[in-house]
Amino acid sequence: QVQLVESGGGLVQAGGSLRLSCAAAGRTFSNYFMGWFRQAPGKEREFVAAISGSGGSTRYADSVKGRFTISRDNAKNTVYLQMNSLKPEDTAVYYCAASIVATTWRQPYEYDYWGQGTQVTVSS
Numbered sequence: 001q002v003q004l005v006e007s008g009g010g011l012v013q014a015g016g017s018l019r020l021s022c023a024a025a026g027r028t029f030s031n032y033f034m035g036w037f038r039q040a041p042g043k044e045r046e047f048v049a050a051i052s053g054s055g056g057s058t059r060y061a062d063s064v065k066g067r068f069t070i071s072r073d074n075a076k077n078t079v080y081l082q083m084n085s086l087k088p089e090d091t092a093v094y095y096c097a098a099s100i101v102a103t104t105w106r107q108p109y110e111y112d113y114w115g116q117g118t119q120v121t122v123s124s
Contacts, residue, residue, distance in 0.1 A: 002026040002098050002113040009094060009118030012086055016122070020081040022096030022115055030054065033099040034072060034079040035111055038092035038120075048094070049081060050105040059105050064090075086122045093117040 008020040022034070035050035049060045049070040058070050067086075072079040079096060097111035104110065 002032065004096050004098060004113055004115035006094065006096050006115045006118040009120045011121045011123065014086060014088055014122055014124050016086050017082070017084045018086065018120060020083065020094055020096075020118060020120075022079045022081075024077045024079070024098065029072075029077040030074040031100065033102045033105060033111075034070075035097045035099065035102075035105060036070060036079075036081045036094060037097060037108060038090075038094045039117075040092040043092075045095070045108050047106040047108075050102070051079065061106075083120070086120075088122045088124045090120060091122050092120060094120050 003025045006022045012018055030053045036048040037045050038048050039045040047061050051058045051070045051072050055072045067084050069082040095117045096115045098113040099111040102110040
């Protein structure tokens with residue numbers, strides 16, 4: 001079992017920045033791919049970013065590439081999502097997730113453990 005707890009969400013104006021954190025507990029953190037997903041009201045959960053266990057490889061959704069950065073600190077069992085140049089369409093509940101084995105890294109079904117989510121609201 002892996003327990004994931006997100007933090008750092010909030011209300012920000014368009015063009016602003018937020019940094020999300022996801023603290024993990026339970027198993028060897030560096031064994032897991034980590035991903036960030038988001039879900040807006042009435043929409044399906046969508047991939048945002050993912051990072052390999054070592055942190056050496058990352059992937060991003062086209063909609064956030066160049067604005068968001070995923071990183072991890074295995075010594076602190078934490079993964080981060082730095083979000084810059086935020087837009088109103090980034091408004092959603094953001095979830096972190098952990099996966100032992102992932103093929104595309106982009107599909108929710110590839111992830112075994114999920115956090116409760118943190119709300120991000122971007123005002124125009």
